[in-house]
Amino acid sequence: MKALLQSVSRCEICKPHLSHGIRPVVQASQSSRIVIIGQAPGLKVHQSGIPWDDASGDLLRQWLHVNKTQFYDPEYFALMPMAFCYPGKGSNGDLPPRKECAPQWHDVLLQQMPNVALTLLVGQYAQQHYLKGDKGNLTCRVNHFKNYLPDYFPLPHPSPRNRFWFSKNPWFQQSVLPALTTRIDSILNA
Numbered sequence: 001m002k003a004l005l006q007s008v009s010r011c012e013i014c015k016p017h018l019s020h021g022i023r024p025v026v027q028a029s030q031s032s033r034i035v036i037i038g039q040a041p042g043l044k045v046h047q048s049g050i051p052w053d054d055a056s057g058d059l060l061r062q063w064l065h066v067n068k069t070q071f072y073d074p075e076y077f078a079l080m081p082m083a084f085c086y087p088g089k090g091s092n093g094d095l096p097p098r099k100e101c102a103p104q105w106h107d108v109l110l111q112q113m114p115n116v117a118l119t120l121l122v123g124q125y126a127q128q129h130y131l132k133g134d135k136g137n138l139t140c141r142v143n144h145f146k147n148y149l150p151d152y153f154p155l156p157h158p159s160p161r162n163r164f165w166f167s168k169n170p171w172f173q174q175s176v177l178p179a180l181t182t183r184i185d186s187i188l189n190a
Contacts, residue, residue, distance in 0.1 A: 004109065026080055027077065029113070033188070034184065035116050042054055042094055065184065083100075119152050121154045131154070153180060
């Protein structure tokens with residue numbers, strides 16, 4: 001795994017498309033129990049090199065009921081975005097994740113993690129990639145999260161930009177988050 005992560009850190013397949021330069025951000029261990037697949041690092045994460053080191057990460061940790069020490073322990077959590085480098089800014093926020101990363105790296109990384117009990121699919125890009133053939137949209141997938149267990153747990157992106165989605169879908173906090181917390185606790189305490 002160490003050699004594989006070093007290869008990821010030297011990856012340059014998207015270099016010509018990344019105006020801010022390359023800085024792959026990933027965390028994983030052969031002992032990881034939970035994989036969190038998001039979209040791509042934002043500018044703050046690109047600058048720090050620490051996955052989920054922003055307001056979205058703060059909210060995600062609240063959802064999971066874990067502290068930073070637990071979250072950044074690769075024995076517990078593997079943190080793999082759909083694209084490992086910051087894609088740059090678009091007219092309505094960050095650009096979508098580059099499409100080269102996941103096919104290049106996800107399968108080989110996941111093969112090195114035999115103890116994974118759950119994969120959180122955070123946002124539409126991760127869900128579209130991993131739930132191929134599923135015709136639902138993000139709201140439908142999150143609302144029917146039980147259909148994807150025990151392997152996957154679809155979640156909305158915890159971005160502050162999604163406040164409208166959270167206010168429009170109060171069932172998320174009422175029924176999905178308690179189920180998520182219970183599942184995370186059972187895996188971490190096993």
